[in-house]
Amino acid sequence: xxxxxxxxxxxxxxxxxxxxxxxxxxxxxxxxxxxxxxxxxxxxxxxxxxxxxxxxxxxxxxxxxxxxxxxxxxxxxxxxxxxxxxxxxxxxxxxxxxxxxxxxxxxxxxxxxxxxxxxxxxxxxxxxxxxxxxxxxxxxxxxxxxxxxxxxxxxxxxxxxxxxxxxxxxxxxxxxxxxxxxxxxxxxxxxxxxxxxxxxxxxxxxxxxxxxxxxxxxxxxxxxxxxxxxxxxxxxxxxxxxxxxxxxxxxxxxxxxxxxxxxxxxxxxxxxxxxxxxxxxxxxxxxxxxxxxxxxxxxxxxxxxxxxxxxxxxxxxxxxxxxxxxxxxxxxxxxxxxxxxxxxxxxxxxxxxxxxxxxxxxxxxxxxxxxxxxxxxxxxxxxxxxxxxxxxxxxxxxxxxx
Amino acid sequence: xxxxxxxxxxxxxxxxxxxxxxxxxxxxxxxxxxxxxxxxxxxxxxxxxxxxxxxxxxxxxxxxxxxxxxxxxxxxxxxxxxxxxxxxxxxxxxxxxxxxxxxxxxxxxxxxxxxxxxxxxxxxxxxxxxxxxxxxxxxxxxxxxxxxxxxxxxxxxxxxxxxxxxxxxxxxxxxxxxxxxxxxxxxxxxxxxxxxxxxxxxxxxxxxxxxxxxxxxxxxxxxxxxxxxxxxxxxxxxxxxxxxxxxxxxxxxxxxxxxxxxxxxxxxxxxxxxxxxxxxxxxxxxxxxxxxxxxxxxxxxxxxxxxxxxxxxxxxxxxxxxxxxxxxxxxxxxxxxxxxxxxxxxxxxxxxxxxxxxxxxxxxxxxxxxxxxxxxxxxxxxxxxxxxxxxxxxxxxxxxxxxxxxxxxxxxxxxxxxxxxxxxxxxxxxxxxxxxxxxxxxxxxxxxxxxxxxxxxxxxxxxxxxxxxxxxxxxxxxxxxxxxxxxxxxxxxxxxxxxxxxxxxxxxxxxxxxx
Numbered sequence: 001x002x003x004x005x006x007x008x009x010x011x012x013x014x015x016x017x018x019x020x021x022x023x024x025x026x027x028x029x030x031x032x033x034x035x036x037x038x039x040x041x042x043x044x045x046x047x048x049x050x051x052x053x054x055x056x057x058x059x060x061x062x063x064x065x066x067x068x069x070x071x072x073x074x075x076x077x078x079x080x081x082x083x084x085x086x087x088x089x090x091x092x093x094x095x096x097x098x099x100x101x102x103x104x105x106x107x108x109x110x111x112x113x114x115x116x117x118x119x120x121x122x123x124x125x126x127x128x129x130x131x132x133x134x135x136x137x138x139x140x141x142x143x144x145x146x147x148x149x150x151x152x153x154x155x156x157x158x159x160x161x162x163x164x165x166x167x168x169x170x171x172x173x174x175x176x177x178x179x180x181x182x183x184x185x186x187x188x189x190x191x192x193x194x195x196x197x198x199x200x201x202x203x204x205x206x207x208x209x210x211x212x213x214x215x216x217x218x219x220x221x222x223x224x225x226x227x228x229x230x231x232x233x234x235x236x237x238x239x240x241x242x243x244x245x246x247x248x249x250x251x252x253x254x255x256x257x258x259x260x261x262x263x264x265x266x267x268x269x270x271x272x273x274x275x276x277x278x279x280x281x282x283x284x285x286x287x288x289x290x291x292x293x294x295x296x297x298x299x300x301x302x303x304x305x306x307x308x309x310x311x312x313x314x315x316x317x318x319x320x321x322x323x324x325x326x327x328x329x330x331x332x333x334x335x336x337x338x339x340x341x342x343x344x345x346x347x348x349x350x351x352x353x354x355x356x357x358x359x360x361x362x363x364x365x366x367x368x369x370x371x372x373x374x375x376x377x378x379x380x381x382x383x384x385x386x387x388x389x390x391x392x393x394x395x396x397x398x399x400x401x402x
Numbered sequence: 403x404x405x406x407x408x409x410x411x412x413x414x415x416x417x418x419x420x421x422x423x424x425x426x427x428x429x430x431x432x433x434x435x436x437x438x439x440x441x442x443x444x445x446x447x448x449x450x451x452x453x454x455x456x457x458x459x460x461x462x463x464x465x466x467x468x469x470x471x472x473x474x475x476x477x478x479x480x481x482x483x484x485x486x487x488x489x490x491x492x493x494x495x496x497x498x499x500x501x502x503x504x505x506x507x508x509x510x511x512x513x514x515x516x517x518x519x520x521x522x523x524x525x526x527x528x529x530x531x532x533x534x535x536x537x538x539x540x541x542x543x544x545x546x547x548x549x550x551x552x553x554x555x556x557x558x559x560x561x562x563x564x565x566x567x568x569x570x571x572x573x574x575x576x577x578x579x580x581x582x583x584x585x586x587x588x589x590x591x592x593x594x595x596x597x598x599x600x601x602x603x604x605x606x607x608x609x610x611x612x613x614x615x616x617x618x619x620x621x622x623x624x625x626x627x628x629x630x631x632x633x634x635x636x637x638x639x640x641x642x643x644x645x646x647x648x649x650x651x652x653x654x655x656x657x658x659x660x661x662x663x664x665x666x667x668x669x670x671x672x673x674x675x676x677x678x679x680x681x682x683x684x685x686x687x688x689x690x691x692x693x694x695x696x697x698x699x700x701x702x703x704x705x706x707x708x709x710x711x712x713x714x715x716x717x718x719x720x721x722x723x724x725x726x727x728x729x730x731x732x733x734x735x736x737x738x739x740x741x742x743x744x745x746x747x748x749x750x751x752x753x754x755x756x757x758x759x760x761x762x763x764x765x766x767x768x769x770x771x772x773x774x775x776x777x778x779x780x781x782x783x784x785x786x787x788x789x790x791x792x793x794x795x796x797x798x799x800x801x802x803x804x805x806x807x808x809x810x811x812x813x814x815x816x817x818x819x820x821x822x823x824x825x826x827x828x829x830x831x832x833x834x835x836x837x838x839x840x841x842x843x844x845x846x847x848x849x850x851x852x853x854x855x856x857x858x859x860x861x862x863x864x865x866x867x868x869x870x871x872x873x874x875x876x877x878x879x880x881x882x883x884x885x886x887x888x889x890x891x892x893x894x895x896x897x898x899x900x901x902x903x904x905x906x907x908x909x910x911x912x913x914x915x916x917x
Binding site for chain 1: 410411412413414416423426451452454457458489493495496529530531532
């Protein structure tokens with residue numbers, strides 16, 4: 001979004017305030033910023049809201065990270081955003097900051113405005129967040145909870161208040177994936193749970209799928225017996241293992257618990273309809289413009305010897321595009337290079353937010369991942385011990401790909 | 403390995419409902435050295451490839467008379483894509499990957515040998531690039547070449563796919579004839595070589611997102627359909643105004659005029675979408691059956707009605723955006739005593755149950771004060787007003803405006819109480835801008851339409867019966883004008899047309915929304 005339209009900003013902030021004051025400030029700020037006089041337009045600019053977004057902040061690092069993500073996404077999903085941080089150790093009270101931001105069209109006239117309310121709940125109030133958040137939601141609009149630094153527990157007040165939950169498994173690492181599965185299964189059976197890391201590999205999943213759109217490539221899907229995912233190390237990430245889970249669950253592979261791993265990565269075994277398959281995660285050191293955790297390539301091999309077929313998606317060094325290659329026996333190699341722009345991330349997450357039904361592919365992927373990391377995968381197990389990505393004490397960081 | 407694989411699912415797309423990705427295909431563009439190819443078609447194909455909607459097994463073959471090497475052709479297209487692609491500035495790697503699919507084939511379009519050579523080239527491409535024998539022919543030439551290209555394609559056996567089960571489709575650009583007889587003749591010529599299901603008559607207007615949104619607005623909402631009829635609608639105004647002149651197209655425009663250029667095709671298609679009955683589904687034939695019914699229900703005008711309910715205009719010199727602009731008759735390649743209209747307005751009726759008695763006013767002109775396309779649905783006043791006349795003096799009947807361009811969106815005008823002690827009511831506007839709820843850029847019309855051609859989806863393309871129905875209605879007006887020999891009314895550039903266009907609505911006690 002390098003050429004994003006400029007912003008006009010206005011707002012208010014106060015300490016030790018009550019919710020009524022925040023609501024009044026919201027109305028006042030919106031009026032001031034979008035007044036006819038200020039906009040110079042015969043009609044006030046549009047205040048667009050497609051949803052309410054609650055962002056639960058765990059710390060300052062997360063605030064920056066979510067802010068960046070929200071800015072990008074605001075282009076696609078204008079919303080009222082309520083960010084919430086807690087300071088239980090401080091004296092009870094509420095601090096608030098209201099900001100209204102308007103995208104400007106050419107010539108500087110406001111095109112669309114959306115608002116952000118930042119709340120800091122201190123002391124006892126930290127345990128009663130719904131009481132301050134609920135009155136600030138726009139009625140009749142869906143409520144999305146972004147819980148970015150940790151995986152929320154099922155009895156979280158904000159989870160109950162929300163229609164869908166957005167988590168970022170990258171922030172908790174592979175060991176936190178079973179907590180997400182637990183949340184989906186036990187606490188949010190009727191809510192849609194979206195994982196930013198999963199949305200982040202949407203382009204990769206799509207490109208992998210494209211390799212098999214030609215009808216002559218499809219028979220080889222059932223014959224795939226080798227998967228390699230290469231990625232940049234240096235930071236916690238779930239993307240490589242989610243990619244393995246996606247391939248495994250799509251192709252009907254059954255995980256065989258117990259993996260091998262060394263400094264360079266991990267290997268996972270599977271049973272397939274035609275025999276066995278091996279998935280390999282290969283970690284490479286950070287280099288160039290690519291960020292830690294980013295996928296570098298996904299390659300598949302179907303069969304052995306002269307009858308083998310090969311499929312690969314490989315990112316270019318500067319991350320700007322990827323080349324898709326497929327080589328089928330007796331046919332010319334197919335190659336195409338496609339862009340891998342940064343906006344794809346926001347676009348794919350936006351697509352996830354447009355989803356009105358649970359993502360069965362994500363769920364199947366999670367089950368496969370949890371099972372291949374040694375867990376039972378589904379019901380009938382004890383709850384995860386921690387919302388911070390705690391596992392059930394089976395294997396610890398077994399699935400860590402760092 | 404490939405036997406019986408058509409039914410195999412792509413397992414990586416399970417549960418996603420699939421993706422609208424083109425099948426392998428060779429796109430053959432006749433008139434490849436022309437403006438349309440470089441300004442619209444190739445940038446659109448490149449943008450589709452960037453969006454991941456084209457397969458690796460796609461080839462673009464440019465066909466034109468002048469000799470050109472592949473590399474020269476690609477360089478020329480690269481420059482054009484740099485100027486006209488939404489993906490500009492071009493990424494060298496993605497462009498090179500796309501450009502590797504482009505080749506050039508030089509030949510005389512009337513010479514049978516050209517088509518034999520093209521056939522061999524396409525067979526080579528099938529082998530080299532895996533295009534599977536699928537062909538999409540795009541006629542980007544002047545209309546006078548259409549018959550010979552179609553005939554030669556059929557003669558060379560290029561009117562069928564290059565392999566068993568493969569497709570061959572042909573895309574025809576407007577104008578689809580210049581009157582009913584020539585439209586019928588063009589259809590006949592097309593049918594000699596191609597079946598109707600192979601033919602895509604492209605009207606880029608229908609590829610615009612906001613035109614398609616008329617369907618979404620009408621048929622995805624419960625609110626509008628109950629009042630979308632003559633019981634509640636007083637009248638409908640459709641305006642397509644352009645501030646530009648004829649932009650160097652003097653020779654073409656002298657032959658066409660405003661009516662043939664825009665009203666007969668774009669505006670009647672727009673009218674059909676606004677007035678159609680709900681289709682039973684969104685399949686091509688279901689939608690085109692309903693739009694076709696509207697066009698067939700247009701009441702032709704008698705010669706006397708043409709005099710009374712239509713207006714022709716021609717712009718004189720004037721000022722637009724602070725700049726002086728010349729008169730139409732002073733434009734290059736325009737006769738100094740030309741009687742071609744650059745403006746037309748008319749009143750028409752749709753003779754069906756829904757619209758009986760509701761007038762539709764259409765207006766299109768060049769060199770008007772602003773570029774503007776909109777459909778305004780003017781509702782009747784409330785049947786009973788419980789407020790005093792004084793309190794509602796500033797109240798106007800409800801109005802719904804579908805803005806196609808610019809500022810795509812919808813405006814609804816309704817009455818609201820003015821704050822204060824008295825019960826005074828005033829009209830207010832509720833505006834919706836697409837740009838505010840969907841900040842993602844829309845695809846260009848040609849992207850959408852080219853992809854539809856590759857996918858074989860006819861929904862946004864004009865069927866032969868609709869083309870003929872449009873001309874049948876239009877001929878009543880064109881023949882009326884021809885018989886009177888009256889010159890068009892002059893209007894200064896930068897105005898909303900000649901005075902008689904105002905009088906046309908005033909006779910019905912109405913007025914144009916923008917004037």
